Amino acid sequence: MATAAGKTGNGMKSTPDLEADIKQLRADIEALAKQLAKTGEHGYGTAKRAALKGADELKTQGDAAIEALRANARDIEDQVLTSVREKPVTSLAIAAGIGFLVALLARR
Template sequence: MATATPTGNGKTDGPSAAELDEQIRQLRTDITELAHTMRGMGDAKARDFKKRARGKAEEISAGAEDALTALTDQLEEIERQVGRKVRKNPFAALGIAAGVGFLVAMLARR
């Protein structure tokens, strides 16, 4: 740090030009180090955010796969139930199919 030197009249002179140059050089060095530190912190935060985002994406993907599996299982169960009812009562199934076909044809005409 710069020190003031007393003059003959009891007052102190400010720092010399060499001392000011040294302080400016030190400030530049400190600012450069601070910039490197901040860049490192930013990089670390970015890596952390990427890691967390990747984890969330994997979590969501696994949840979607589980939901798709559950939906597929439900549809297969419905298909089995419909198949059993059709085998148990084929004429009712035929009548229902004809009725649904008639309704679809009516709606398609409009």
């Protein structure tokens, strides 16, 4: 990117040539810095989009899992209510037994 400049008779570049080379070098560095900034912004944007997409997918999966758990809980509740309605004495005996066991464990 830097331009070649003419040399004086002793092989050294003249001051105007050096100044032109320095000016060209500064322009090249500025262009490179701008390109690096664009690349960084692009990479950040891509990573942000991927993270947002992943978060949305996880939220959707979580919502589906919660809904499935709620449905299972409703099914179990319905089964327990049906069982209690069909066999109230047996259900009462089971509840009393569980209460007794919990009381024994809590006492220790």
